[in-house]
Amino acid sequence: MSPRTRLVGVVAVVALGACTSPTTTATPDPSVASTASSVGPGGCGSVERPTVQLSSHLIGDAEPPGPFSSTPPTSGWHTTAVPDAGLAAEPVPDAAIVSALENGIVVLALAPDMYEAVDPDVLDDLVAQFPDRLLVTSYATPMATPVALLTWGRLQRCDVVEPSAVTTFVLTQRVTPDDH
Numbered sequence: 001m002s003p004r005t006r007l008v009g010v011v012a013v014v015a016l017g018a019c020t021s022p023t024t025t026a027t028p029d030p031s032v033a034s035t036a037s038s039v040g041p042g043g044c045g046s047v048e049r050p051t052v053q054l055s056s057h058l059i060g061d062a063e064p065p066g067p068f069s070s071t072p073p074t075s076g077w078h079t080t081a082v083p084d085a086g087l088a089a090e091p092v093p094d095a096a097i098v099s100a101l102e103n104g105i106v107v108l109a110l111a112p113d114m115y116e117a118v119d120p121d122v123l124d125d126l127v128a129q130f131p132d133r134l135l136v137t138s139y140a141t142p143m144a145t146p147v148a149l150l151t152w153g154r155l156q157r158c159d160v161v162e163p164s165a166v167t168t169f170v171l172t173q174r175v176t177p178d179d180h
Contacts, residue, residue, distance in 0.1 A: 042166075068098075085131060
């Protein structure tokens with residue numbers, strides 16, 4: 001094997017390692033409810049830690065090879081393109097959501113009827129507060145609650161969009177690329 005071939009192989013392994021993390025399982029806390037049925041401040045349940053899945057890039061429009069460990073996803077297969085933070089004009093697909101999370105962007109996913117019902121000024125204010133750290137999107141796949149806050153490996157389900165709950169989640173739960 002030539003030195004160039006070895007170098008290419010090492011670069012490929014290092015690049016793949018940058019996008020993968022070992023599969024880990026969440027440690028359940030019996031005192032913590034898993035959904036917003038135990039509603040706390042801002043109409044939100046406790047922060048969940050779904051199983052963190054191996055993550056690898058999907059090529060083109062390829063579908064993930066299996067289901068994500070949560071709905072909406074908090075880790076797993078992702079696109080190479082990272083969606084911009086802000087208010088998404090169209091629903092962001094699961095693999096693009098994971099790409100955003102991998103890059104330190106928190107996602108506020110809203111069921112379509114909730115997306116339509118929330119005062120647009122509230123969403124605009126949240127995006128203005130976190131212009132490079134928050135992506136707001138409609139999420140068409142049925143969720144356990146109409147609102148979900150996502151960061152890498154963490155999920156908080158809410159019944160309503162409460163700005164203080166979103167702010168608290170972004171400030172206390174956000175995971176940056178250096179954290180995973």
